[in-house]
Amino acid sequence: MVSVGGEGTVTVGRTVFATRDNGVARQFLDAAYGSSFHLSGMADGQRLEHRRVDAGLFTVDRLVLPGTLSFTCEPVDRLIVIDVRAGGLEMSCAHASQQAAAGGMVLNPAGMAYAARTVDGIQSTVSVDPAVLRDVTGVPREEPYAPLRYPTGAVKPAAAQQWRSGADFAIALFADEATRPALLVSNVARLLAATALTVFPLQPAPASRPADGVDATPDTVRRAVAFIDSNAEKDISLADIAAAAYVTPRAVQYAFRRHLGTTPMAYLRRTRLDGAHQDLLSADPNATTVAAIAARWGFWHPGRFAVLYRTTYGRIPSHTLHS
Structure with a gap:
């Protein structure tokens, strides 16, 4: 839960979850992401872990996903970037599909339903509020915001590292403090959005008039x-x-x-x-x-x-x- 406190502060929500039980893991993931998960191949003794920092305008999740996890997700009104630290990930939607091994990344633009499958995955997942994307791209509020293009092709290593550095710093910045200045939260959210739009060529610049x-x-x-x-x-x-x-x-x-x-x-x-x-x-x-x-x-x-x-x-x- 995230709330705006006094003097322009944001109360940052944090959750930590871990289990070795397949059924408990699936129920937690269903609740955390509002999706339908199917988890198999999680051997006895393996441990599923989930950590989340929720700053409202953006969230950062760190996940350890043993075995094979497949799920479908209805359209989510947020930009989602998944950084694969270990294992593999496949994601597909009506438009295209993406795959990533360790060191790779996939992205789901806001508003698209998708299906995905992970194998022995360790991931860092960042979601960003679409209002932040509008601010970063400078789209006037009276104009419709064009949907982002679905990315094609693998992210180059230098671009992936650019994203990874920003996401890692964001999680460290919000790791301990219960509240943070609202202006700081919005600036970090804009940084993440701007970096995503740089790493993934998702939208052309607004046409000049x-x-x-x-x-x-x-x-x-x-x-x-x-x-x-x-x-x-x-x-x-x-x-x-x-x-x-x-x-x-x-x-x-x-x-x-x-x-x-x-x-x-x-x-x-x-x-x-x-x-x-x-x-x-x-x-x-x-x-x-x-x-x-x-x-x-x-x-x-x-x-x-x-x-x-x-x-x-x-x-x-x-x-x-x-x-």
Whole structure:
């Protein structure tokens, strides 16, 4: 269960399950995934394991699946990426099929029913809310969101490692804390969505319209900047910024490049960095940490935050906090 708490925090749900009983394992998987599972070949003494971190906008599951497991799943309104760490996986839907051995990956776009079969599998499965995909791709909210294409062909090793690094860091980031800043949760979800759309060529970029160039005016920048400056501590997306500027996401991107030499999201990140800087200047070092302030402003990787901060302000964040 995931809930939004006070001061913009998200209570992260965690479950840990393990059994050596075939029937208990099947019942648990049915309940956890809302699907119909058939488990065979799970020898005496073998142990099925399932761990889940549920942050609402995304979930990360780690599974050890001994024997042969076959199941069908009705359409799920989430993007699902399965990273096969050991064993094998076959997945098929009405459009195509995918197979992966250890080190490979398969993906099911949101809204597609599928059937799958695993053999002695160890997997990391990530699901992402489709609203995050809309934000990442910059589709205006008044426009229909085109279904993602079903992927074809194997994922290249470098791309698979790119995804794996992000997913592993996400699970580590949410492994212990009971609550996390909502802005941090949304930024990690967007990172996972953007990485999936990079690893799997699922959707073409939104087509530009002639009006987008016409709308890329200083007034557009002014409205967008005012909105960002007033809402940087909130979970806002490119679509939100464009709506506040009364233009399309593509038009606001054009406007920022033309008049500021940057992008709306880069400007948002710089504004949030300044917010973190101000908090570091005013915070009590005995009551908070650099990591907590960075997370509050959506910077999910402490090392990268430190590099960005030092590049911008000429000192490491801990020096600012303790000055």
